[in-house]
Amino acid sequence: MIRQKLIAGNWKMHKTTTQAIQFANDFIAPGINQFKKTEVCVCVPFVHLHALENIFTQNDIKLGAQNVYFEQEGAFTGEISCGMLADAGVKYVIVGHSERRALFAETDDMINKKLRAAFNSALNPILCVGENLEQRGSGAAQETVGRQLEAALRDIGITGVQRLTVAYEPIWAIGTGRTAIPNQVREMCAFIRSKIEALYDGRAAAKTRCIYGGSVNPVTARDIVGNSDVDGALVGGASLKPDVFFNIVKAVNSQD
Numbered sequence: 001m002i003r004q005k006l007i008a009g010n011w012k013m014h015k016t017t018t019q020a021i022q023f024a025n026d027f028i029a030p031g032i033n034q035f036k037k038t039e040v041c042v043c044v045p046f047v048h049l050h051a052l053e054n055i056f057t058q059n060d061i062k063l064g065a066q067n068v069y070f071e072q073e074g075a076f077t078g079e080i081s082c083g084m085l086a087d088a089g090v091k092y093v094i095v096g097h098s099e100r101r102a103l104f105a106e107t108d109d110m111i112n113k114k115l116r117a118a119f120n121s122a123l124n125p126i127l128c129v130g131e132n133l134e135q136r137g138s139g140a141a142q143e144t145v146g147r148q149l150e151a152a153l154r155d156i157g158i159t160g161v162q163r164l165t166v167a168y169e170p171i172w173a174i175g176t177g178r179t180a181i182p183n184q185v186r187e188m189c190a191f192i193r194s195k196i197e198a199l200y201d202g203r204a205a206a207k208t209r210c211i212y213g214g215s216v217n218p219v220t221a222r223d224i225v226g227n228s229d230v231d232g233a234l235v236g237g238a239s240l241k242p243d244v245f246f247n248i249v250k251a252v253n254s255q256d
């Protein structure tokens with residue numbers, strides 16, 4: 001099965017709205033919408049959604065969010081629901097990023113609830129999984145990712161999982177400048193797909209996208225995403241600069 005490649009930026013807590021609009025103009029100007037083979041998404045802070053919706057839609061860039069709460073509405077001060085995000089034009093939402101797990105105490109149970117809420121809405125979740133350095137060093141990387149997947153996907157129906165993107169993001173590669181080597185990424189993406197096949201079936205596994213995140217830049221993007229098991233990239237730091245992010249999309253799009 002041919003899965004369209006996805007390049008998703010994750011701005012984290014960066015940029016004012018003025019800077020966000022400037023980024024959009026600079027990213028689009030050299031012709032970002034010429035790269036038809038690759039789907040492009042930028043996951044921005046909530047406060048920029050409204051300002052970016054039109055310009056992104058007109059240029060076929062998907063609007064993304066970095067987090068969501070699982071309840072529909074109510075007394076949950078500071079939280080934002082799937083319905084609110086969908087209404088704001090959001091297509092993709094990151095769920096279970098390692099920074100949210102580590103800094104904001106997100107548990108597997110919360111991540112599972114967020115995924116269920118996303119699948120009950122129009123949002124397409126990007127589920128982040130990945131091992132830390134110690135787990136990689138002790139040979140427990142697949143076991144860790146397997147456990148995260150099982151917990152996140154508990155009681156998620158097969159129709160949901162076919163809309164899922166899994167982002168393999170080894171914690172030791174995020175924001176460190178240390179990119180995983182293509183073989184490590186290919187192996188883990190193949191493992192993730194085999195795990196989905198075991199939990200669901202081969203058809204669901206064939207539809208699930210598996211992308212890589214961790215210090216991706218225009219040079220590493222080409223090799224990592226060049227493999228047919230790897231369906232794109234989640235890009236943090238390098239998505240903040242329009243020319244660099246443009247070159248990542250260009251590198252991935254120019255592959256056969």
Ligand code: PEP
Pocket residue numbers: 010169173174175176177213214215216234235236237238
């Ligand atoms: C991320 O935080 O999802 C990420 C991949 O960050 P970076 O590209 O900066 O390593």
